[in-house]
Amino acid sequence: MRTIGQRIETPTATIVLAAEHFIEQRYKAEARFIPGAVDLNRKARWKLAKGARHVVLVILPVEMPVHPPAMNEDHLRADSEERRIIALAVVAPTAALNAASKFYFRYYAQAFEARVFEAEEEARAWLKDQLRSTGAV
DSSP, X not given: OOOTTOEEEOSSEEEEEEETTEEEEEEOTTOOOOTTHHHHHHHHXXXXXXXXXXXXXXEOOTTOOOOGGGGGSOTTHHHHHHTOEEEEEEEOOSHHHHHHHHHHHHHSOXXXXXXXXXXXXXXXXXXXXXXXXXXXX
């Protein structure tokens, strides 16, 4: 059984099972895309999901700089291959993060819907719509 509100802290993010089939991954202000960090976050999401398909809300902090070398790897390949994610929304609150995130998803196509937003409310509403359209809720 999965417990709503269960959370896992990694060095770069707080990952929470916010609702049934809904995972939030909030990056910490001091977070940087370093080798292995994205993989730890993926493993935490998988642990919280316990094999169930889910949507993911990723929230990047204003303080996070764009790290160009992070764009050289498909960090979500394992998620695409496993077909665990229904849809993923990234909240990128600065112009630089927003542009870099959109570029990333254009370059690395995923097996799930992925969109970049400026506002958390809009991203959350879109993910809820994605859940409803798949019949997960």
